Amino acid sequence: MFLLLLLCMWGLLLQGDAQDRASLWRGNDRSGRCQYTFSVPSPVEASCPQSGGPEVEALKARLSLLEVLVSRLTGGDATTGPQGSRPRAQPDLQEALNRAVGERNLLQGEKQRLERELEGLQHRMEEMRRETERLRNRPCPPQTPMVPPSSGGSGSLSHLMNRPNRQGDSSSLRDSAWQYGPPGFQELKAEVTEVPAPDGSEDNTGCGDLVSVAEPVTHRKADNIAGKYGVWMQDPEGVSPYGSSMVWRIDTVGSEVRQLFGYDDMEQLSKGFPSKVLLLPDPVEGTGATMYRGSLYYQRRRSRTLIRYDLSSESIAARRELPHAGFHGQFPYSWGGYTDIDLSVDEQGLWAVYSTSKAKGAIVISQLDPHSLEVKKSWETNIRKNSVANSFIICGRLYTVASYTATDTTINYMYDTTTSQGKAVAIPFKNKYRYNSMIDYSPVQRKLLAWDNFHIVSYDLRLGRQQAN
Numbered sequence: 001m002f003l004l005l006l007l008c009m010w011g012l013l014l015q016g017d018a019q020d021r022a023s024l025w026r027g028n029d030r031s032g033r034c035q036y037t038f039s040v041p042s043p044v045e046a047s048c049p050q051s052g053g054p055e056v057e058a059l060k061a062r063l064s065l066l067e068v069l070v071s072r073l074t075g076g077d078a079t080t081g082p083q084g085s086r087p088r089a090q091p092d093l094q095e096a097l098n099r100a101v102g103e104r105n106l107l108q109g110e111k112q113r114l115e116r117e118l119e120g121l122q123h124r125m126e127e128m129r130r131e132t133e134r135l136r137n138r139p140c141p142p143q144t145p146m147v148p149p150s151s152g153g154s155g156s157l158s159h160l161m162n163r164p165n166r167q168g169d170s171s172s173l174r175d176s177a178w179q180y181g182p183p184g185f186q187e188l189k190a191e192v193t194e195v196p197a198p199d200g201s202e203d204n205t206g207c208g209d210l211v212s213v214a215e216p217v218t219h220r221k222a223d224n225i226a227g228k229y230g231v232w233m234q235d236p237e238g239v240s241p242y243g244s245s246m247v248w249r250i251d252t253v254g255s256e257v258r259q260l261f262g263y264d265d266m267e268q269l270s271k272g273f274p275s276k277v278l279l280l281p282d283p284v285e286g287t288g289a290t291m292y293r294g295s296l297y298y299q300r301r302r303s304r305t306l307i308r309y310d311l312s313s314e315s316i317a318a319r320r321e322l323p324h325a326g327f328h329g330q331f332p333y334s335w336g337g338y339t340d341i342d343l344s345v346d347e348q349g350l351w352a353v354y355s356t357s358k359a360k361g362a363i364v365i366s367q368l369d370p371h372s373l374e375v376k377k378s379w380e381t382n383i384r385k386n387s388v389a390n391s392f393i394i395c396g397r398l399y400t401v402a403s404y405t406a407t408d409t410t411i412n413y414m415y416d417t418t419t420s421q422g423k424a425v426a427i428p429f430k431n432k433y434r435y436n437s438m439i440d441y442s443p444v445q446r447k448l449l450a451w452d453n454f455h456i457v458s459y460d461l462r463l464g465r466q467q468a469n
């Protein structure tokens with residue numbers, strides 16, 4: 001205002017002719033501040049075109065700006081200065097920061113979601129690629145597939161699927177991976193090992209002492225975790241509709257093990273094409289199941305109950321407790337896995353290997369009636385069951401394996417039920433995959449069948465001349 005006053009006075013001095021008509025007022029404005037006003041008549045205009053025209057408004061605006069500037073320069077009104085704006089700016093900044101952080105978190109979440117989605121898509125793509133490869137390698141089905149053998153089954157639950165035969169269309173049937181979606185098959189080429197020719201040391205019955213066990217031959221690798229351990233078997237006296245070439249398999253990882261896969265022969269097992277999948281009425285425990293005369297024999301989960309499941313009628317034919325037998329981890333083999341009761345079949349029939357509280361953990365061998373599951377005769381050994389990895393019976397002789405993990409271990413003990421005598425032996429034995437969960441003798445193949453860490457393997461044997469202990 002002071003500057004404006006000087007300016008106006010200077011103008012008055014220059015324009016002397018208008019001096020007599022200029023006037024000065026002083027008074028308070030609306031806000032109570034003192035305001036000076038000059039009034040000078042226009043030399044050219046008799047009257048203003050409009051009161052308070054744009055020039056005046058512009059002047060007022062400029063004046064206000066000047067006032068603000070002067071005030072800042074003189075440090076007058078502190079409330080409008082930069083320091084004065086800080087308390088209000090801080091919450092604004094904080095709010096902006098919070099918003100930015102929120103947005104960043106949202107974006108990060110979205111990024112993670114997209115990454116997961118990408119991973120899932122890549123996984124699916126890989127599965128589809130494998131499936132395509134598998135389908136491409138599969139032989140084409142014939143135009144008129146053969147009719148599958150009639151199961152004659154009455155069990156509504158157990159009969160799941162049939163596949164005609166090895167030449168038939170198996171598109172609707174796969175093995176263990178079938179229940180877990182696309183499998184990612186890993187085909188293993190079966191090694192071919194020649195069976196050693198019988199030599200002069202073998203007796204006529206072929207029931208001599210075990211002399212040696214060859215290197216394991218791998219037939220199949222399980223596709224998923226359910227097959228880390230399991231049991232596979234052949235029926236030495238198979239009955240219709242299944243012959244002796246039929247191979248059976250149960251993956252035993254899990255608490256509700258009920259699926260039994262059937263393969264027409266070893267070749268189909270190696271390829272992973274089951275022709276039959278049965279759902280057992282009761283869940284299986286351990287890896288001690290066996291197959292004999294058209295029935296599957298197994299221990300019911302969490303019990304000492306033995307079950308005979310008839311394959312042709314697909315129903316339970318017999319159910320009986322194995323007297324005093326430990327179960328569910330009471331007397332397992334050294335690797336655990338609820339291997340308390342181990343059933344097997346040899347030239348002399350059906351056997352159970354287990355222990356009881358009375359035997360204090362020592363191996364008890366019982367010969368069972370295959371029809372009723374009654375114990376016909378028992379033998380109590382002095383081998384602690386949990387000190388050995390597994391056992392198998394050949395010609396009424398029990399053999400124990402020392403370790404289930406050592407690559408090079410031994411068959412360390414033999415017990416002969418004919419003489420009720422046992423003795424230490426040392427026959428080299430290999431656990432190729434270092435986690436052997438099942439070993440049994442197959443009288444059909446005259447080999448040992450085993451399940452070693454996802455791998456279905458077999459061992460050729462040499463039996464010597466029968467000797468008295």
Ligand code: CA
Nearest residue numbers: 342391439440
């Ligand atoms: Ca066994």
